[in-house]
Structures are given as C-alpha cells and as structure tokens.
Amino acid sequence: MNHRKEKIEMKRKRKKTSVWAVVVLVLLAVICMLPMLMVLLNSFKTHTDIIMNPLSVKFSAGLENYIKAWHDGNFGQGILNSIVYTGCTVIVVLLFASLAAYVIGGRKIRGTSVIHGYFLVTMTMPVYLFLVPLYRVYAKMGWLGNHVAVSFILAATSLPLAISLLRAFFMAIPKELEEAARIDGAGTLQVIRHIILPLLSPGLVTVGIITGLNSWNEFLVSSTFLTGEENFTAMLSLMSLNGTNTANQGTNMAATVIIVAPIIIFFVIMQKRFVEGMVSGAVKG
Numbered sequence: 001m002n003h004r005k006e007k008i009e010m011k012r013k014r015k016k017t018s019v020w021a022v023v024v025l026v027l028l029a030v031i032c033m034l035p036m037l038m039v040l041l042n043s044f045k046t047h048t049d050i051i052m053n054p055l056s057v058k059f060s061a062g063l064e065n066y067i068k069a070w071h072d073g074n075f076g077q078g079i080l081n082s083i084v085y086t087g088c089t090v091i092v093v094l095l096f097a098s099l100a101a102y103v104i105g106g107r108k109i110r111g112t113s114v115i116h117g118y119f120l121v122t123m124t125m126p127v128y129l130f131l132v133p134l135y136r137v138y139a140k141m142g143w144l145g146n147h148v149a150v151s152f153i154l155a156a157t158s159l160p161l162a163i164s165l166l167r168a169f170f171m172a173i174p175k176e177l178e179e180a181a182r183i184d185g186a187g188t189l190q191v192i193r194h195i196i197l198p199l200l201s202p203g204l205v206t207v208g209i210i211t212g213l214n215s216w217n218e219f220l221v222s223s224t225f226l227t228g229e230e231n232f233t234a235m236l237s238l239m240s241l242n243g244t245n246t247a248n249q250g251t252n253m254a255a256t257v258i259i260v261a262p263i264i265i266f267f268v269i270m271q272k273r274f275v276e277g278m279v280s281g282a283v284k285g
Contacts, residue, residue: 036260043253050249065254069241073255077230078237079262081147085222085233086215088151089158093211094204096155097162102196104163105170116167119160127157131224138225145231154221158214162207169203170196209270216263234259 042050043066044059070076100119104112134153135144143149173196181191197204222233232240238259242252 039253039256039260043250043257045250047248047250050253061250065248065250066258068248069251069255069258072251073237073241073258074229074232075234075237075255075258078232078234079259081226081231082216082233082235085147085151085154085226086212088148089154089215090208090211092152092155093158093162094208097159097166097207098200098204100159100163101166101170105167116164119163123160123164127153127220131220135224144225144227147226147231150221150225151215153225154215154218155211157221158211162211165207165210166200166203169200173199205270209267213263213267 038054041057042054044061044063045056045065046061049056049058049060104116138144138149141149177195178191181195186194217235218233219235219239222236223239226232226236229240238255241255
C-alpha cells in the first residue's frame, strides 16, 4: 500500500515538474520572439504610428516600407553579395576544417593534442588584432571588395571552432571500418567517399549551418575589406540604411525583416539536420 502511494506521489511530482518546464519554455520562447514580432508589426506602420504607439497593430503603410527599404538599401545586390560571401566562407571552412580534423581526430600524426590545444587558444584571439596588416596586404594585392578573397579571412576566424566540432565526429568513427576497407583494396578516396563522408555528414551540416549564420550576420571584416556600396553585403546595406534613414523607422524595420527572413527560412528548413548533428556530436564526442 505504501509502495503504491509512493508511486502516485512520484507521478504527481513528475507531472508538476513537467508543467513548470513547459511554462518556463513558453516564457523563454515569448521573450526570444517578442523583439522580432515587434519589428515585424512595426514594419507595416508609418513612422508616426510607430512613434505614437509601437505596440499597436496597424497596417497603415502596407508594403510601402518594404518597397522603399529594398530600393534605398539596394538589398537585391546586397543579398546576392551575401550569398557569394557566405557560400565561399562555408566551402573554405568545410574543406580545410575537415582535412585538419581528419588528421587530428584520426590521430594520423603525433602531438595531435598539442595541435588541438593550439586551435583552442586561437579561438580566444580577437580578429581585429590582425585587421591592419591584413588590410595593407589586401590593398596592395588589389583584393579589397573581392568577396571570394575576403571570405578567406572570415573562414580563418571560423576554422578553430569548426575543427574542434569535426574532430569529435572523426574520433567517433571506428578505425576498424577504415582498416577493413583498406584490406579489401579501397584507396584513400574510396574510404573517404564511402565510409568517412556518410558518417561525417551530420557534423558537416552542423558546421556549415553555424558558419553560414555567422557569415551572413558578420559585420567587422566585411565593413573593413568590402569597400564600395556595390560590394556591400546585406548586413552592410542594413547598417548603411539605418545610418542615413533615421527619419523613417518603418523603413528600417522592414529592412531588418528583409535581412532576417532568409536566415529564419533557412534554419526552419535545416533545423532537423542541425539538431541531429548537435546531438550526434555531443553523444559521440
């Protein structure tokens, strides 16, 4: 009888804990989403309506703010530049990080722990320490405004984290699989293609998403090296518009939605793969 009462009491406590957990998660979701919802609502209002009552729900401006923001901020070119800039950065990071992580995680050479420690230390070094010498080199080589060339700088800042994440996935791949494939006559490229890449794909997706989001929102490197409005990324276009168009907050709100919308859409599409990669990396690492 007492045992049954204890079970009932435990179930009651678990249910109570679950309810509180749901309440906390809902509150956190509201807190996180509220700023963006405010921006979205105000993007459809005139500047006067925003100043009078930013919490009101009106559509006094319709799509006028979006049309003006798209035209004044030159977001068509900015988004195209961001796609090139972000895409190149992701490709460079995935290529070099996977090669480095394969050597470090697979312990192909001695002293891998020291090398990994070096990459961890570099994660703490701010990029602005290297901006002046890099700017001089890029200016001399004529690479200022070149999205592909500048993406290598951003990729270098993203490599330490990417290598650390992929290292965990490589360490989780059983060596027996690679050894068995080589005994059967498989070459290095065949091992990578048929064994390593399928097992590594969750990690590559995770690193690609993290690097892509950071590159899309990046400001310091792009504002320093991507000179000329025709070379502006979407983020630089947004900052430029906010600096010159202070008289119409509705347009600025619409511009913010324009730059954030692709990120949200992309993340919604890829969130399942992202979560799988993070969970897989956590379990394997």
